[in-house]
Amino acid sequence: MSAERPEKIVVVDDEPKMVRLVRANLESAGYSVVTAETYEDGLKAVEASDPDLVILDIMLPDGDGYDLCRAIREFSSVPVIMLTAKTRESDTLRGFASGADDYITKPFSTAELLARVKAVLKRSSRETQKTEEPDFRVGDLTISFARRRVFRGTEEIKLSSIEYNLLSVLAKNAGRVMLHHELLTKVWGPEYRDELGYLRAYIRNLRRKIETDPQNPTIILSSTGIGYYMVSSDEGPVG
Numbered sequence: 001m002s003a004e005r006p007e008k009i010v011v012v013d014d015e016p017k018m019v020r021l022v023r024a025n026l027e028s029a030g031y032s033v034v035t036a037e038t039y040e041d042g043l044k045a046v047e048a049s050d051p052d053l054v055i056l057d058i059m060l061p062d063g064d065g066y067d068l069c070r071a072i073r074e075f076s077s078v079p080v081i082m083l084t085a086k087t088r089e090s091d092t093l094r095g096f097a098s099g100a101d102d103y104i105t106k107p108f109s110t111a112e113l114l115a116r117v118k119a120v121l122k123r124s125s126r127e128t129q130k131t132e133e134p135d136f137r138v139g140d141l142t143i144s145f146a147r148r149r150v151f152r153g154t155e156e157i158k159l160s161s162i163e164y165n166l167l168s169v170l171a172k173n174a175g176r177v178m179l180h181h182e183l184l185t186k187v188w189g190p191e192y193r194d195e196l197g198y199l200r201a202y203i204r205n206l207r208r209k210i211e212t213d214p215q216n217p218t219i220i221l222s223s224t225g226i227g228y229y230m231v232s233s234d235e236g237p238v239g
Contacts, residue, residue, distance in 0.1 A: 046078065
């Protein structure tokens with residue numbers, strides 16, 4: 001954590017008890033906390049405070065967290081953790097598709113909350129680091145590691161930070177099957193090594209964006225029960 005200022009977290013939730021609990025635990029861990037109870041106030045809080053992280057409830061009195069997350073993504077890449085009582089895989093997928101970086105199901109422990117916050121902030125700080133690695137190409141897909149951007153031909157494919165990180169790790173290990181827990185550890189962190197649902201959800205979203213036919217992928221392939229791999233570049237990395 002920075003010695004100059006504590007990392008700032010915006011918490012958007014309309015349950016006073018939950019807000020008090022989350023705020024108390026975050027502040028005791030040294031974070032600065034801003035709270036909001038509605039969609040509108042949450043959006044204003046994110047715009048005004050330029051936080052390092054947003055913790056967002058899905059059920060809000062004047063909207064839902066999915067829409068708020070999408071609205072935040074229009075102007076900010078700040079990491080977002082969603083809090084929810086919903087446990088269906090479809091709800092998780094919807095959260096990830098809206099741009100969320102993590103998903104915590106209520107009820108949760110203080111230890112789990114703080115571990116997830118720490119992991120997401122650490123991952124976010126790594127993403128700002130520059131790389132001089134050459135571009136990677138397979139077919140008409142190009143991954144620019146230096147710019148953290150992905151193209152099909154000349155058209156850019158918009159990816160969330162997690163989607164890009166997952167694709168990048170697969171590309172840098174193209175041709176090699178990466179075990180489920182290995183991908184989870186490299187992309188999300190060691191705290192997530194058993195969260196297979198996360199990995200499946202993001203692979204599904206990634207295929208929708210980069211594959212010509214997501215139901216019959218040709219770029220990101222599965223090794224059933226073991227892991228995933230990206231096909232080797234047919235041209236090799238190019239500068």
